[in-house]
Each structure stands twice: as C-alpha cells, then as structure tokens.
Amino acid sequence: MQPLSEHIVVAGAGIVGASIAYHLAKRGAGVTVVEASQAGAGATGKSFGWINATFSKTPQSYFELNRLGIAGWRRLQQELKGDLQIQWGGSVAWFPPGDEADTLQKNVWRHLEWGYGATLIDEQELRRLLPAIEPGEIGVAAWSGEEGTVDPLHAASLLLKKAQQYGAEVLWPCAVTELICADRLLRRIETTRGPIEPRALVLACGVDSPRLAEMAGVRVPLKDSPGVLIHIAPQPRVIDRVVLAPGTHFKQEWDGRIVAGGQIVAGVGTSVTEASVDQAEQILEQVQRFLPALSGVAIERVTLGHRVMPQDEFPLIGFTGRCSNLYVAAMHSGVTLAPLIGELAAREILDGERVSTLEGYRI
Numbered sequence: 001m002q003p004l005s006e007h008i009v010v011a012g013a014g015i016v017g018a019s020i021a022y023h024l025a026k027r028g029a030g031v032t033v034v035e036a037s038q039a040g041a042g043a044t045g046k047s048f049g050w051i052n053a054t055f056s057k058t059p060q061s062y063f064e065l066n067r068l069g070i071a072g073w074r075r076l077q078q079e080l081k082g083d084l085q086i087q088w089g090g091s092v093a094w095f096p097p098g099d100e101a102d103t104l105q106k107n108v109w110r111h112l113e114w115g116y117g118a119t120l121i122d123e124q125e126l127r128r129l130l131p132a133i134e135p136g137e138i139g140v141a142a143w144s145g146e147e148g149t150v151d152p153l154h155a156a157s158l159l160l161k162k163a164q165q166y167g168a169e170v171l172w173p174c175a176v177t178e179l180i181c182a183d184r185l186l187r188r189i190e191t192t193r194g195p196i197e198p199r200a201l202v203l204a205c206g207v208d209s210p211r212l213a214e215m216a217g218v219r220v221p222l223k224d225s226p227g228v229l230i231h232i233a234p235q236p237r238v239i240d241r242v243v244l245a246p247g248t249h250f251k252q253e254w255d256g257r258i259v260a261g262g263q264i265v266a267g268v269g270t271s272v273t274e275a276s277v278d279q280a281e282q283i284l285e286q287v288q289r290f291l292p293a294l295s296g297v298a299i300e301r302v303t304l305g306h307r308v309m310p311q312d313e314f315p316l317i318g319f320t321g322r323c324s325n326l327y328v329a330a331m332h333s334g335v336t337l338a339p340l341i342g343e344l345a346a347r348e349i350l351d352g353e354r355v356s357t358l359e360g361y362r363i
C-alpha cells in the first residue's frame with residue numbers, strides 16, 4: 001500500500017475509530033470521521049473500561065500485545081496531560097478455596113514467568129489494597145499492579161475532540177450506507193449525508209463492520225457476545241482499583257459512579273436483554289455482599305453492550321487484500337488496545353509500513 005495522507009475517512013467513533021482518527025490527524029493527515037450516532041454509541045459506551053493484559057490473554061504474543069496496549073495508555077495520558085483520567089490502581093482478584101483458586105494461582109505463576117507485574121497476596125495485603133471490601137473466605141488472591149481503568153466514553157469523546165483540534169472533520173449523525181469498489185480499490189462511499197470519495201477508508205464500525213465490509217467483498221467474522229453492566233450513582237470513594245470478586249467485577253469511576261458486571265446467562269426462550277433486567281439485581285446483591293458500604297443503594301441504569309468479538313477472539317486489523325485502500329479495525333479488548341492500535345494504524349496508513357506487531361492479526 002502506498003503511503004496516504006489525504007482525505008482518509010474513519011467510519012465509527014468508538015474508542016478504536018476515535019483513537020485512529022486522533023493519531024492520523026496528529027500526524028497531519030486530512031481526516032473525516034463519519035459516525036452514525038454519536039461518539040461511544042456502540043460497545044465503547046457500554047464497556048467496563050478495564051485496561052489489562054489479564055490471565056485470559058493468551059498465548060504470550062497476545063498477552064504482549066495487550067501489555068503494549070497498557071503502555072499505550074500511559075503514553076497517551078502523558079501526551080494529553082491532565083485531560084485524560086485513568087485510575088492506575090491495578091486489579092485485585094480472589095477466589096475461595098477450590099478449582100478457581102488453583103487456576104488463579106497457576107495464572108499468576110505464568111504471568112510472573114512472562115514478567116508481568118502480578119503477585120500472589122495474603123488476606124492482610126488484600127485488605128490493605130481494598131479496605132472497604134469484605135472478601136469472605138480466601139483461597140488464593142492476586143494483585144496485578146500494571147493495570148488501570150478508564151471511562152471509555154469520556155476517553156473516546158476526548159480523542160475525537162483532540163482529533164478535531166488537529167483539523168479532523170467529524171460528521172454525526174452520518175452513517176456509511178454503501179461501499180463502492182472497482183479494480184480492488186474503494187472508489188466511493190455513500191453516506192446518509194451524501195457520497196464521499198476518500199483516498200482510504202478506516203472501517204471501525206464495531207458490530208456493523210462485517211455488513212459494511214461485505215460490500216467490498218471482505219469478510220470480517222464476528223460472533224455475538226453480549227455483556228451487561230449495572231451503574232450506580234456517584235458514591236463517596238470506596239475503591240480505587242478494579243475488583244475481580246468471585247462471580248462479579250466492579251470499579252468506581254473518578255466521579256464516584258460504581259460500574260459492575262457479572263455472569264448474565266439467558267435461559268431457554270429468554271433473550272439476554274430480558275435476562276439482564278432480571279439479573280441486574282443479582283449483580284447488585286453480589287457487589288453489596290463484598291462492598292457493604294453500598295447496602296441500600298439502587299441501580300441507576302443497566303446497559304447491554306455487544307462486544308466487537310472476532311470469531312477467534314483475536315483482533316482483526318489492517319488493509320484488506322480484496323480492496324487495498326480499505327483498512328479494517330475490529331477487536332474485543334478495544335479499550336485496552338485503542339491507543340496502541342491508533343499509533344500503529346497511523347504508521348501503516350501514513351507510512352505504508354507493515355507493522356510486525358500486527359502481523360498475527362490480519363484479515
């Protein structure tokens with residue numbers, strides 16, 4: 001692919017699209033962001049926002065990618081000075097004695113081998129890190145100190161604003177409706193505000209990307225992966241790191257809101273949407289069990305998001321063979337990876353480089 005610098009359209013203003021737009025615009029490219037609804041309207045606005053290279057991130061190459069993702073947030077935070085709020089308190093996980101505790105212990109050992117800042121902790125240390133938590137019986141507990149948490153909606157909006165300050169144009173609401181390709185090049189896109197003829201299109205439309213990519217003959221295989229969070233109105237500060245308790249996980253945003261998730265399983269004949277409303281109360285009960293300071297609080301809202309989950313669960317990123325000026329960015333853990341992906345995608349698009357870090361994640 002020849003280096004490009006002019007008129008790049010980024011479709012989708014989730015955290016991934018916003019980060020790519022920011023990094024392109026910062027490097028002087030002419031960028032138009034086209035967003036069907038508003039920044040963060042997709043998975044980003046319904047995301048837990050944990051910046052991590054956690055135990056599920058295997059094999060080691062994918063763990064390393066996520067670790068680079070964490071470093072990307074640290075760079076971005078320095079770059080944006082005080083504008084970006086990140087809570088760098090790490091995460092604390094524990095299980096009562098049993099299989100899950102044994103697995104956690106093995107996972108920490110593996111992370112230690114890989115040089116990650118994870119460590120086994122005793123109850124005293126857990127209570128020091130989380131003074132407001134009542135953990136119950138502890139089999140194994142661990143602290144992963146490199147991790148952090150961000151409000152994804154705030155971060156996406158900020159990146160978009162910064163992109164605009166570097167000259168990017170942002171069109172919303174404006175949906176891409178059609179991709180017109182000829183001779184393996186994208187020639188035109190149709191949008192709800194009329195046609196655009198970009199030099200390149202970055203497709204970062206989350207779960208809508210497969211449908212759009214199909215129009216260019218490109219397959220972006222995703223699978224359905226709904227996720228529910230409950231939100232509690234701002235509370236006095238009780239926790240300042242991500243809590244991974246048995247059966248639930250939660251955090252407190254910088255403005256005091258509590259966000260929590262859990263295992264929502266839809267029964268036969270019940271959609272996750274219906275199940276989530278019933279089970280949101282169960283998530284709240286779980287959180288209250290571990291965080292007694294929250295007894296008596298009510299759920300402010302419940303969100304149901306659809307993860308941008310590739311079929312093999314690894315990112316799909318890069319120019320496509322079928323349509324050589326179409327760049328696709330679809331991934332789960334998009335919050336963790338967004339600043340890194342923004343930097344690397346800008347290099348691939350503007351410098352014509354094939355970044356080796358991304359080689360395992362091509363379409």
Ligand SMILES: Cc1cc2nc3c(=O)[nH]c(=O)nc-3n(C[C@H](O)[C@H](O)[C@H](O)COP(=O)(O)OP(=O)(O)OC[C@H]3O[C@@H](n4cnc5c(N)ncnc54)[C@H](O)[C@@H]3O)c2cc1C
Pocket residue numbers: 011012013014015016017018034035036037038039040041042043044045046047048049050051052152174175176177204205206207208209212226227228229304305306307308329330331332333334335336337
């Ligand atoms: C419940 C839940 C919890 C999560 N927790 C974490 C976590 O803790 N850590 C982590 O790293 N990741 C987490 N994720 C995943 C992460 O949120 C996503 O990977 C990330 O938000 C994806 O961002 P995106 O920009 O690719 O997509 P999206 O945020 O979905 O953005 C796509 C955008 O494209 C727009 N769009 C759609 N169609 C069109 C069109 N035709 N034209 C123009 N625009 C269009 C949409 O309106 C939307 O704004 C979680 C996800 C969920 C659902």
